[in-house]
Amino acid sequence: MCGIVGYLGEKPAQPILIAGLKRLEYRGYDSAGIVSLSPRSKATLVRAKGKVSELVAKVSEAPKTDVIGIGHTRWATHGEPSKRNAHPHNVGDIYLVHNGIIENYQDLKAMLSRYDYEMKSDTDTEVLTALIDYLSHKHETLLEAVSGALNMVVGAYGIAVIDRKNPDEIIVARKGSPLILGLGKGEVFIASDASAIVGYTDQVIYLRDGEVAQCMRDGVELYDLEQNVVSQTVETLEIDLQAIQKQGHKHFLEKEIYEQPETVRATLGGRIDTEKHTAKLGGLNMTDAELRAVKHIFVVGCGTASYAGLLAKYYIEQLAPDVMVSVEVASELRYRSFTVPENSVALFVSQSGETADTLACLTEMKRRGVRCLGVVNAVGSTIAREVDGGVYLHVGAEISVASTKAFTSQVVAMVIFGIMLADSKGADKRVISEFVDELDSLPSQIEALLAEQAGEIAGIAKKYAKYEHALYIGRDALFPVALEGALKMKEISYIHAEGYPSGELKHGPIALIDDRFFEVCYIQDNWLYEKSQSNLIEMNARGAHAIAITDTTKKVPAENVIRVKTKLSYLTPLLFNIVTQLLAYNIAIARKTDVDQPRNLAKSVTVE
Numbered sequence: 001m002c003g004i005v006g007y008l009g010e011k012p013a014q015p016i017l018i019a020g021l022k023r024l025e026y027r028g029y030d031s032a033g034i035v036s037l038s039p040r041s042k043a044t045l046v047r048a049k050g051k052v053s054e055l056v057a058k059v060s061e062a063p064k065t066d067v068i069g070i071g072h073t074r075w076a077t078h079g080e081p082s083k084r085n086a087h088p089h090n091v092g093d094i095y096l097v098h099n100g101i102i103e104n105y106q107d108l109k110a111m112l113s114r115y116d117y118e119m120k121s122d123t124d125t126e127v128l129t130a131l132i133d134y135l136s137h138k139h140e141t142l143l144e145a146v147s148g149a150l151n152m153v154v155g156a157y158g159i160a161v162i163d164r165k166n167p168d169e170i171i172v173a174r175k176g177s178p179l180i181l182g183l184g185k186g187e188v189f190i191a192s193d194a195s196a197i198v199g200y201t202d203q204v205i206y207l208r209d210g211e212v213a214q215c216m217r218d219g220v221e222l223y224d225l226e227q228n229v230v231s232q233t234v235e236t237l238e239i240d241l242q243a244i245q246k247q248g249h250k251h252f253l254e255k256e257i258y259e260q261p262e263t264v265r266a267t268l269g270g271r272i273d274t275e276k277h278t279a280k281l282g283g284l285n286m287t288d289a290e291l292r293a294v295k296h297i298f299v300v301g302c303g304t305a306s307y308a309g310l311l312a313k314y315y316i317e318q319l320a321p322d323v324m325v326s327v328e329v330a331s332e333l334r335y336r337s338f339t340v341p342e343n344s345v346a347l348f349v350s351q352s353g354e355t356a357d358t359l360a361c362l363t364e365m366k367r368r369g370v371r372c373l374g375v376v377n378a379v380g381s382t383i384a385r386e387v388d389g390g391v392y393l394h395v396g397a398e399i400s401v402a403s404t405k406a407f408t409s410q411v412v413a414m415v416i417f418g419i420m421l422a423d424s425k426g427a428d429k430r431v432i433s434e435f436v437d438e439l440d441s442l443p444s445q446i447e448a449l450l451a452e453q454a455g456e457i458a459g460i461a462k463k464y465a466k467y468e469h470a471l472y473i474g475r476d477a478l479f480p481v482a483l484e485g486a487l488k489m490k491e492i493s494y495i496h497a498e499g500y501p502s503g504e505l506k507h508g509p510i511a512l513i514d515d516r517f518f519e520v521c522y523i524q525d526n527w528l529y530e531k532s533q534s535n536l537i538e539m540n541a542r543g544a545h546a547i548a549i550t551d552t553t554k555k556v557p558a559e560n561v562i563r564v565k566t567k568l569s570y571l572t573p574l575l576f577n578i579v580t581q582l583l584a585y586n587i588a589i590a591r592k593t594d595v596d597q598p599r600n601l602a603k604s605v606t607v608e
């Protein structure tokens with residue numbers, strides 16, 4: 001979603017702001033802007049609809065050497081994508097960039113109109129800018145004006161504010177939308193995402209909800225909204241520049257698909273014992289007895305994270321048969337009336353650790369006294385900080401909007417959790433051992449798949465790029481894979497794709513099949529093989545153009561068959577999923593879409 005950058009130091013701010021905005025492009029946006037202040041308090045505001053490159057072209061017409069500035073990439077919520085609605089917004093001497101949504105902006109706007117404030121844009125952000133300007137005439141300092149305004153605001157925000165009259169200070173604040181401060185020598189970097197700070201400094205402060213920071217060249221002071229000084233913790237940033245570069249790949253998506261052998265190794269690192277066939281998650285903060293008592297698990301997430309949860313449900317319920325797993329889409333759960341069964345724990349699955357709906361469910365579960373655990377990738381993210389314990393994925397930065405390596409590792413992390421649960425409950429040791437062994441060989445199995453079959457998959461993908469519709473079907477653990485496969489296809493190729501359990505075909509979706517559709521059928525050579533094969537035959541009888549993805553050596557009646565050679569069984573669905581990641585990627589390339597930054601999408605959905 002929207003991105004914030006800021007700089008205050010001795011170097012020219014414009015190139016630093018633009019480099020930061022470029023690094024935030026992956027988050028998704030539709031306009032961009034920067035403002036810088038000269039030592040004589042002259043503001044230079046440049047905004048543009050479209051890509052950061054449009055902004056760069058405008059900036060280069062009259063570049064400035066100002067050493068303070070803030071910038072923004074906007075993903076439209078209030079008002080169309082346009083220069084007029086782009087940030088920074090300016091009212092009087094105040095310039096402001098904002099991530100999030102001000103819910104009571106209409107009331108504030110009505111109040112401000114009584115003092116002759118007229119808005120030039122359609123945004124909630126301009127209203128907040130005007131409110132700060134209004135209060136700046138009643139207070140001595142910008143810090144007081146910003147705190148006063150934020151005390152009147154309902155909603156979520158990460159903001160950076162400057163006052164034209166004071167080119168030596170940036171005020172930032174957060175509630176529900178992340179902000180990181182990078183501390184250099186005589187300089188401060190501000191960003192909504194660590195990737196914009198990497199390479200400048202590794203000393204960072206993660207702002208907490210309700211905090212306001214006064215950034216000056218010689219350091220940072222943190223306050224609460226009542227302007228009491230609060231403590232600050234400086235941490236060392238863990239990602240490096242390599243993690244945010246394509247390293248020879250055409251797209252981040254391709255890089256991230258190919259990283260999976262390594263990222264799964266990183267998720268497994270030191271967490272499974274292949275001799276004793278046990279597993280350990282250090283950060284879980286649960287005793288054996290507490291694990292043994294668990295009878296019910298809520299798995300909460302959005303999009304791909306929720307599909308990872310659904311796949312993990314099949315595995316956890318197999319490993320620990322006395323445990324029931326409910327997979328909840330966070331945007332639904334947060335507004336639903338629901339009961340919490342006794343002995344429940346809740347897993348919050350999120351790559352970014354900042355997804356607004358998932359975070360809202362976490363707050364509600366905590367309020368109800370449920371033990372909350374995170375399955376998170378972004379170290380230091382809000383969800384990771386708010387949970388009682390959990391597991392980091394350690395897959396490194398995932399830059400492409402479409403999630404790939406995070407999905408695989410989310411499932412792996414939850415299987416490890418399932419193994420611990422099963423072990424604590426004295427569940428079937430044979431099943432536990434098989435899962436441990438399969439986890440152990442998963443990285444090499446992914447390696448083999450990528451090395452031996454990527455070319456074949458790319459060749460098949462080209463034949464299907466002309467279709468506008470696709471139906472993905474699978475049974476058992478392949479149903480969540482069908483959902484995830486269809487999501488990947490629609491996100492990056494813009495082909496309309498739907499995922500269904502194979503057994504549901506006759507209950508409706510088979511009516512869709514015609515020459516505009518192709519079908520992706522996942523068929524595992526297990527106790528459901530015959531049933532899955534029958535579904536394929538039924539579709540063929542209606543003129544299907546099916547691609548079968550299977551591990552069988554038997555004859556499969558499909559237009560194209562992708563045979564995955566593997567010794568896995570439980571975890572084969574993860575390999576099949578990688579096949580459809582490659583299928584979607586290659587079809588997207590053939591259709592010449594913006595693979596890493598698909599239209600209308602944002603990497604991390606920090607507003608509802």
Ligand code: M6R
Pocket residue numbers: 301302303304305349350351352353354355358401402403404491603604605
């Ligand atoms: O950062 P999160 O894992 O919480 O994000 C959840 C979804 O927004 C995300 O998985 C989304 O569905 C991706 N674009 C899928 O590729």
